[in-house]
Amino acid sequence: MTAQNRFLSLQIFILLISMIILLSVVPVGGSVDLYLIQPWVNASGIFPERDNWYLSTLNHRIVKDLVIAVYSLFFLLWCASFKIETFRAQRWQYGYMFWVSILGTCVVGLLKSQAAHACPWNMTHATATGFIWDFSATQGHCFPGGHASSGFALMTGYFVYRLQYPARARFYLIAGAVLGFAMGWAQMMRGAHFLSHNLWTLWVIWALNVTVYAFVRSYSNQKTIIQSAGFYPVFHRKHHQRQSSAVSKK
Numbered sequence: 001m002t003a004q005n006r007f008l009s010l011q012i013f014i015l016l017i018s019m020i021i022l023l024s025v026v027p028v029g030g031s032v033d034l035y036l037i038q039p040w041v042n043a044s045g046i047f048p049e050r051d052n053w054y055l056s057t058l059n060h061r062i063v064k065d066l067v068i069a070v071y072s073l074f075f076l077l078w079c080a081s082f083k084i085e086t087f088r089a090q091r092w093q094y095g096y097m098f099w100v101s102i103l104g105t106c107v108v109g110l111l112k113s114q115a116a117h118a119c120p121w122n123m124t125h126a127t128a129t130g131f132i133w134d135f136s137a138t139q140g141h142c143f144p145g146g147h148a149s150s151g152f153a154l155m156t157g158y159f160v161y162r163l164q165y166p167a168r169a170r171f172y173l174i175a176g177a178v179l180g181f182a183m184g185w186a187q188m189m190r191g192a193h194f195l196s197h198n199l200w201t202l203w204v205i206w207a208l209n210v211t212v213y214a215f216v217r218s219y220s221n222q223k224t225i226i227q228s229a230g231f232y233p234v235f236h237r238k239h240h241q242r243q244s245s246a247v248s249k250k
Contacts, residue, residue, distance in 0.1 A: 004217060011210040018203055026196045028117055028143060029135055033194035037120055040189045045124030045131025047191030059186040060147060067150045067179070074098040093160050100212050101153040104205045108149040111204065117143035121191035144201040145193045148184030152176055152205040159213045177202075 001009070026032045041047050049055055078094035081087035087094070118137035125134050157172025184198030 008210065008214050008217075011206075015203070015207050015210065022196065022199055022203060026199060028196045028200075029123075029133070029194060030196070033196050034133070036195050037188055037191070040191060041120070041124065041131075043130050044126050047121050047189075050121060050190045050192075052190070055186045055190050059183060060190075063183060064147065064150050067154070070154070071098055071101050074101075096160050096216075097156055100159075100209060101156045103212070104153045104156065104208050105146075105149045107208055108144055108201055108204055109146055111144060112146050113141055115143040116140045117197070119192050120188075120194060142193065143197050144204060145184050145187060145197040146201075147187050147192070148180045148198045148201045149205060150180075151178075151183045152180030152202050154179060155205060156209055159209050180205075 040049060074094050075098040077087055078091060078098055081091035081094060118140055119142035122142075123134050123137045124131045154176030155173050157176070158169045161169040161172065180202060181198070184193060184195075184201065187193045188195060188198070
């Protein structure tokens with residue numbers, strides 16, 4: 001088994017195990033969700049921090065806009081690579097980073113638009129003694145967490161750079177995980193999502209990246225088609241570089 005096959009096999013194993021854990025240990029609206037969101041809801045079932053400026057404006061709008069600006073930069077660099085020689089060598093990395101990141105957030109958004117799960121702030125009902133959770137709430141469109149997907153999508157950089165630049169790959173992996181969890185946790189504090197919503201967002205983003213990576217790897221031999229679209233996988237290029245070096249040594 002090659003190193004690439006071992007890597008993909010490990011990712012599939014991790015995805016399967018994590019899915020089982022999410023379904024059994026952290027179900028949507030389960031005890032873990034309720035325990036972690038309890039500090040942010042008052043005795044009447046109201047989320048006092050829902051309109052907090054730092055959470056609603058800084059986190060939900062400004063930070064998101066900054067992350068979108070990063071993806072936009074990759075798109076501009078990809079476009080520039082068709083005209084500017086300096087950027088041409090990195091065309092595949094720029095294009096992969098932008099298109100797969102956007103694909104991930106779009107898939108999460110599509111799933112969210114079709115989901116029946118309501119947001120926590122729509123699931124509380126005040127009673128004479130406090131409040132109750134209404135898990136039959138029908139407002140929906142709150143699962144998985146859309147906001148966190150913008151942060152988690154940065155982990156696409158791990159797949160882009162893992163072969164050529166391992167240190168840079170680890171940076172995107174850690175940065176995406178930290179940013180995604182931070183953005184998602186802030187939404188929990190507002191009452192917009194449960195922890196499980198954001199964990200499933202992470203799972204979807206990672207699963208999509210593994211799928212796309214495997215697909216590109218499988219079809220990397222179709223050099224002409226991929227090059228014409230501006231995508232030339234780094235592992236395919238490195239293979240040809242090794243071949244060229246071997247020939248020159250002979």
